[in-house]
Amino acid sequence: MSRTHRLFQLMQALRLMPPPATAADLAQDLGVSPRTVYRDIDTLRSLGAVIDGSAGFGYTLIEDAALPPLSFDTDELEALVLGLREVGEVGDPALVKAAQTALSKLRARLPAAQAHRLEHAVLTARRYARMPEPGIDVSALRQATWDERTIRFDYSDAEARATTREVDPLSIVFMQASHCLLAWCHLRRDFRAFRLDRMRHLELTGASFRPRRVPLLRDYMARLREEMTPADPAH
Incomplete structure (x- = not known):
């Protein structure tokens, strides 16, 4: 790990850990010695970060110089x-x-009153049904979608029928109680939605479908809207 990357990771740890974060906890999180943490804290302070605390008491990030002021x-x-x-x-x-x-980044750059409001916001979100675990690396799927790269994966439908699919990934959406990939399926020669928890063994094919993702997604969404529109009873 380079020193620059370590300093960045230390800032992230200070943002995320409940204050005050001890040098021992920071050292364990970063995989370095507490002495290294002490030196890096001094470096961050010299670069403009306002960090309260000292050795033996723990550290609290008061102001993050790496982020612009927010309001x-x-x-x-x-x-x-x-x-x-x-x-x-x-x-x-x-x-x-x-x-x-x-x-944590927002909290570090907000004025004190707004940081308090963020910490104790009135609105929140709770879902008590457990989300099904994706069967593939979703970060890799997002990157393939953004890069407009054709992918291949094994898929099991609701009846447990297994197929291998090659698709052009268009978007990942949250539908009802699961995440789905909206895609153009090469096997069916049509648009299809695939549940991420039923996908396995994701791989890139090496083929690109750039620059067709946006128009394909637009066409798919138009079809979905049409299918969801109630039929006119006069027809």
């Missing part, structure tokens, strides 16, 4: 908290962690 009105702040907490409830493991990090 939100009350409703904006509630909306941000609600959105990030919803991600924490329904997101895949990587997005859950990203939502926690985003909240």
